Amino acid sequence: MPTNQTLLYFIYVLAAASVILAAEALYVTYAKRRSRVSTINRRLNRLADEVPAEQALQGLLRERGLTNSGDFLFSMVGLNRLYTQSGIIGNPLSFVAMFVSSGFVLALVFAFLLHFSAIFSMIVFLLTTFVLPFFVLRRARNKRIQKFAKQLPDALDMIVRSLRAGHPASVAISLVAREMPDPIGTEFGIVSDEITFGLSIENAARKLSQRVGFEGLQLLSVSLSIQAKTGGNLTEILSNLSSVLRERQKLRLKIKALSAEGRMSAWIISLFPVVMFLILQLIAPSYYGAVWNSPIVMPVFVIFGSLALFGVFIMYRMVNFDF
Numbered sequence: 001m002p003t004n005q006t007l008l009y010f011i012y013v014l015a016a017a018s019v020i021l022a023a024e025a026l027y028v029t030y031a032k033r034r035s036r037v038s039t040i041n042r043r044l045n046r047l048a049d050e051v052p053a054e055q056a057l058q059g060l061l062r063e064r065g066l067t068n069s070g071d072f073l074f075s076m077v078g079l080n081r082l083y084t085q086s087g088i089i090g091n092p093l094s095f096v097a098m099f100v101s102s103g104f105v106l107a108l109v110f111a112f113l114l115h116f117s118a119i120f121s122m123i124v125f126l127l128t129t130f131v132l133p134f135f136v137l138r139r140a141r142n143k144r145i146q147k148f149a150k151q152l153p154d155a156l157d158m159i160v161r162s163l164r165a166g167h168p169a170s171v172a173i174s175l176v177a178r179e180m181p182d183p184i185g186t187e188f189g190i191v192s193d194e195i196t197f198g199l200s201i202e203n204a205a206r207k208l209s210q211r212v213g214f215e216g217l218q219l220l221s222v223s224l225s226i227q228a229k230t231g232g233n234l235t236e237i238l239s240n241l242s243s244v245l246r247e248r249q250k251l252r253l254k255i256k257a258l259s260a261e262g263r264m265s266a267w268i269i270s271l272f273p274v275v276m277f278l279i280l281q282l283i284a285p286s287y288y289g290a291v292w293n294s295p296i297v298m299p300v301f302v303i304f305g306s307l308a309l310f311g312v313f314i315m316y317r318m319v320n321f322d323f
Helices: 002-037 042-047 053-062 077-086 092-113 118-164 169-179 184-196 201-212 215-230 234-258 260-283 289-293 297-319
Strands: none
Touching (some): 042 169, 042 184, 053 184, 077 092, 077 201, 118 184, 118 201, 118 215, 118 234, 169 184, 169 201, 184 201, 201 215, 215 234, 234 260, 260 297, 289 297
16 A cells, blocks of 8 residues: 555656646747747847858848849849848749739739730739839838938947947947847848958948948948048047938938928828729719710820829929938
């Protein structure tokens, strides 16, 4: 009997130890996964996989449509630059193939299921394949540049404080790469890695300007180039550049606030005819009667539609400022 009781206690101990070890394994797994998810930027996430720094750098460049040396991959430099500056990651060919397949499917749907004409289906295919990706990339690039512009003054201030503490410029840049989130964290991390592998700081800044497309980085590249050739106080240069960029950001926000009424008016004036036309087509399809059968309907629509688009463009230019 005592032997059986001892065996029972031993089984209880093993069961308790198993539960504790299982809970610890689950906690360690969850904590490791959460630490990777909470990694501050994509470059640190790659380095967390214990990938060599050079291989991580090449992976970051290739997923942005660049070669291992940071140059543009395709001969169509304008499109390659737009894709790189948009911040979209992945194979550019896969990005194009996604829109081509989507355009093909939509064309088949309009042609065979909705019974539209072949010309209309072809127009849908061309718009989805060639026009839509361009607008997607432009929108992604503009949003990324705006976010980068908000982060850059803080990054420059961090570099200035590090330089005043006695650190070299490469260490100050790597500090930004560790402490700031994307997009500026990964971009400055690429700069730090390029400097580590032998590229000069002014050339790394020039490539950074090409990857991002923000005009403030051109000022940074020129400042670093002049400082490297003629000398000077780098901390004072970067501090002044940070102040200039911050004041430009304030001015841009002030202009956006002052032009908000004009932009809202432009949206209302532009969308009102289209919305009213759709409402009439929905509640009273026969409202226009036999007008649709007239041969001058389509030319009139094309002419006035073109004038309306031209008016929208004029209003857009009136409420958007480049400075």
